[in-house]
Amino acid sequence: MTPHATCEVGESTHTHPYQSSIAPCNASEAKDQFTVSGPTNGVNHSHLRATDIERVHDLVGVGFGPASLAIAVALHDALDESPRNLSTRHPKVAFLERQSHFAWHSGMLLPGATMQISFLKDLATLRNPRSQFTFLNYLQRQNRLVQFINLSTFLPRRIEYEDYMRWCASWFEEVVAYNEDVVEILPEKSSTVSKRIDVFAIISCNRATGARSVRKAKNVVIAVGGKPAIPSHLPQSHPRVIHSSQYSIVIPKLFPDITQAIKIAIIGSGQSAAELFHDVQKRYPNSRSLLIIRGAALRPSDDSPFVNEIFDPDRVDGVFAQSPEVRAEALKLDRGTNYGVVRLGLLEEIYSDLYAQRIQHRHEDEWPHRIINHRTVDRIEDTPNGPRRLRLHLTNNSAAYSGEHGLVTETIDADLVLVASGYRRDAYEDLLRGMRHLMPGGDQEGKRWEVSRDYRVRFEPGTVSDGSGVWLQGCNESSHGLSDTLLSILATRGGEMVQSIFGNHGTHTNGVK
Numbered sequence: 158m159t160p161h162a163t164c165e166v167g168e169s170t171h172t173h174p175y176q177s178s179i180a181p182c183n184a185s186e187a188k189d190q191f192t193v194s195g196p197t198n199g200v201n202h203s204h205l206r207a208t209d210i211e212r213v214h215d216l217v218g219v220g221f222g223p224a225s226l227a228i229a230v231a232l233h234d235a236l237d238e239s240p241r242n243l244s245t246r247h248p249k250v251a252f253l254e255r256q257s258h259f260a261w262h263s264g265m266l267l268p269g270a271t272m273q274i275s276f277l278k279d280l281a282t283l284r285n286p287r288s289q290f291t292f293l294n295y296l297q298r299q300n301r302l303v304q305f306i307n308l309s310t311f312l313p314r315r316i317e318y319e320d321y322m323r324w325c326a327s328w329f330e331e332v333v334a335y336n337e338d339v340v341e342i343l344p345e346k347s348s349t350v351s352k353r354i355d356v357f358a359i360i361s362c363n364r365a366t367g368a369r370s371v372r373k374a375k376n377v378v379i380a381v382g383g384k385p386a387i388p389s390h391l392p393q394s395h396p397r398v399i400h401s402s403q404y405s406i407v408i409p410k411l412f413p414d415i416t417q418a419i420k421i422a423i424i425g426s427g428q429s430a431a432e433l434f435h436d437v438q439k440r441y442p443n444s445r446s447l448l449i450i451r452g453a454a455l456r457p458s459d460d461s462p463f464v465n466e467i468f469d470p471d472r473v474d475g476v477f478a479q480s481p482e483v484r485a486e487a488l489k490l491d492r493g494t495n496y497g498v499v500r501l502g503l504l505e506e507i508y509s510d511l512y513a514q515r516i517q518h519r520h521e522d523e524w525p526h527r528i529i530n531h532r533t534v535d536r537i538e539d540t541p542n543g544p545r546r547l548r549l550h551l552t553n554n555s556a557a558y559s560g561e562h563g564l565v566t567e568t569i570d571a572d573l574v575l576v577a578s579g580y581r582r583d584a585y586e587d588l589l590r591g592m593r594h595l596m597p598g599g600d601q602e603g604k605r606w607e608v609s610r611d612y613r614v615r616f617e618p619g620t621v622s623d624g625s626g627v628w629l630q631g632c633n634e635s636s637h638g639l640s641d642t643l644l645s646i647l648a649t650r651g652g653e654m655v656q657s658i659f660g661n662h663g664t665h666t667n668g669v670k
Contacts, residue, residue, distance in 0.1 A: 203328045204236040205229065208249040213347065214374035215245065216658055217359050219339045219588065221254035221329075223261060223322060223644060224380035224630040227280045227651030229329045230290045234281065235655050243659045251372060252329070253337040253361050259326035261319045264403045265429065267436045272318050273428070273460070273500060274468075274645055275311040280325055283470065284648040290328075295321045337361040337370075342377055342627070343591045354595070355622035376658050379588060380630035383580025383642070391537055391576065397547055398537060401429040401577035408440075411573065418443045422549055422569060424534055425577030426450040428458070431499040433575050435507055438526050447569065448528045449551070455507070455528070458498035467491050468640040470649035476638035477610045484636070491639055496579075531555035532567075540570055547571050582632040582642065589627070595620050608633055611657045612650075628654065 208214055218225040232248060240246045281288035288294075292313070296302040305313070313321075326333070339361045344354040359372045385400035392398045399407050412419055419441060423433050425448075434448040466472065476484060514524040521527065531554045540546040553565040585606065593600040595616045597607075606629070607615050614627040630650070634641045 201328045202331065203229065203233045205233060205248065205250050205329060205332045207331045208251060210251075210370060210372055212249060213356055214249045214251055214372060216248065216250045216376045216378065217357075217372050217374035218250070218252040218378045218380060219342070219359065220379065220381035221252040221259065221326070221333050221335075222380060222382050222631075223280070223647055224382075224650075225252050225378065226259075226322060226326055226329070227647035228378065228380075228630075228654050229332070229651075230280050230288070230325060231284060231648075231651035231655045232659065233328070234285050234288050234290070235652075235659070238285070242661050243655075244661045245659065248659060250332050251374075252333045253339050253359065253372075254333060254335050255338040255364060257336050257365070259323050259333075259335075261322055262315070262402065263319075264406045265401065265432065266316045266319060266405060267432055268439070270315040270432060271310075271312045272315055273312070273458075274643070276313050276318070277311065278645050279648065280322070280651070281648050283646075284652040290325050292318075292321055295324055298324075334361075336364045336366075338364050339381075339588060341591055342379075342588050344595060344621070345373065351622070353622040354620060355625045357625070357627065375625045376628065377626075378628045378630060378654065378658075379585045379632075381584045381588075382631060383582045384584055386579055386581045387576050388578055391534065395537070395547075397545070397572070398574045398576065401425070401433055401575055402580075404433055404436075404575060408573070412441065415441055416443055417441065418445075419572045420445045420447075420570070421573045421575060422446070422547075422571040423448045423575045423577065426452055426455055426499075427497045427577060427579075428499050428503070430575075430577035431455060431503055431507060433577060434526070434528075435503060435510070438510060445525045446527075447571070448526075449532045449534060449549075450528065450530050451533055451554070452497075453530050455504055456493070456498050457501045457504055459494050460500070464494055467494060467638070468643065468645040470640075470646045473637050473640065473646065474610070477636060484638075488634070488639065495639055495643070535566075537574060545572070547574055549574065582634070585629055585632060589614075592627075608636060610637075611653065612637075613657065626658075628658070630654075 218228065221229075229250075229252065232250070235243055236246065236248075276292040277283070279290075279292040281290040282292070293302065296305050339359060341360045343358045343360070345356050345358050346354055347356050356373045356375055357377050359374060359377060360369065361372070362369050385402045387393055387398070387400055397411070421437050421441075421444060423430050423437070423446065430448060430450075434446060437444055437446045476487070479487065511524070511526065511528070514526065518524050532551045533554060535550045535552055537547055537549050540548045547570065549569045549571060551567045551569060553567060583605075589606060593604075596604060597615055597617050599617070608629050609615060612628045612630060612633060614629060616626075631642050640646045
């Protein structure tokens with residue numbers, strides 16, 4: 158999911174205590190692009206019920222993507238199967254999501270693209286195979302179970318898996334506020350006699366109406382996903398320099414005529430870059446495209462059984478227990494399973510397409526689609542003809558092109574540049590900017606928030622009441638391992654979060670253990 162960004166309104170307008178209507182903020186509502194396959198005419202309802210905004214919530218989730226959805230599913234299942242193990246049978250819960258509807262990587266729902274994990278790693282199966290929120294139950298409810306079995310695959314199409322998650326999300330409409338852009342989270346004391354912080358104020362701005370509201374909660378889960386990251390030396394807001402996450406949303410608007418002879422440059426060497434390179438050729442048959450990579454070649458991902466154990470839920474304990482130095486080295490060694498690599502099947506398809514060009518065109522310069530390696534993009538600017546055409550300045554880092562005068566520089570013109578450069582996962586730092594004085598040892602320049610094994614933010618001991626806390630999801634790779642940002646452990650982690658926050662095992666503590 159896209160992360161929560163600050164609304165376009167001055168932060169200085171915050172007053173204390175907070176009021177539910179302050180100056181409006183400027184934002185536009187995204188248009189719904191998909192049709193949800195549930196919730197079967199209003200029949201499906203979770204056990205979670207809406208709570209009045211003025212009441213103190215047990216939990217407010219910031220963001221309602223897969224991570225928060227997994228928590229909602231796990232809480233529903235816990236209320237369904239073992240309510241006595243929870244501290245309350247009527248949890249007061251709300252989720253705030255900046256998008257106008259549930260959507261997961263909507264800009265990369267490409268025709269034919271499949272998942273990279275087994276459907277058994279859905280939102281429930283690894284925690285409770287009997288849950289009604291399993292992918293298999295979704296298929297049965299959609300009357301596609303037998304036909305899916307006939308496919309003989311563990312990897313559903315990405316568009317179907319997104320529809321599965323939208324179906325799950327449709328059960329929780331009552332406790333989700335869409336179009337709510339959370340701008341800040343602040344600590345408070347519920348009464349003048351409270352010695353410790355025991356509630357948090359979650360300030361949000363409605364992107365459709367501009368209204369600002371405040372919800373208070375004992376616990377806050379921040380699960381806002383990644384923010385698309387374009388390298389700082391490239392244009393950040395140029396209409397024709399697009400991050401891969403916006404591809405299938407933006408490109409039909411820029412080039413509605415699929416017969417148009419356009420030239421597109423793609424920067425990157427991972428799965429997303431390869432998928433864009435492959436899709437452009439099919440979507441625009443008269444186009445020309447260049448895939449610009451720094452290395453010598455596209456490299457395959459390793460999804461062999463032993464390597465896949467890196468993403469097992471029970472591996473998190475071991476990773477977290479390692480020293481920071483050992484953990485950092487292990488993460489570096491394991492990055493080839495998830496970063497800068499491409500699934501072998503897609504590599505073979507791309508190679509086959511490029512080979513076909515050799516049959517039609519004798520010289521490589523005549524190929525409509527090419528991969529150029531050992532290149533780095535130094536800068537991008539408009540051509541003298543105006544902003545509808547871009548000029549990329551490249552450095553060729555191949556030793557074969559390095560002479561006594563140094564590296565060779567090149568220029569390439571294109572109608573569009575697609576940047577597949579990954580995501581930043583530090584939005585929580587900005588959301589918690591008003592709480593930095595609560596950091597263990599106090600606020601220091603450059604200091605970052607840390608979490609415990611259960612994903613709870615570490616505060617200075619004695620400052621936050623037992624039973625209250627802030628929790629981070631999907632941004633703890635450096636402490637919890639490569640699986641933290643992926644779908645692989647959501648079912649198990651969602652259950653862990655429910656037990657940590659709602660488990661009937663006494664209160665949790667906010668120390669630095």
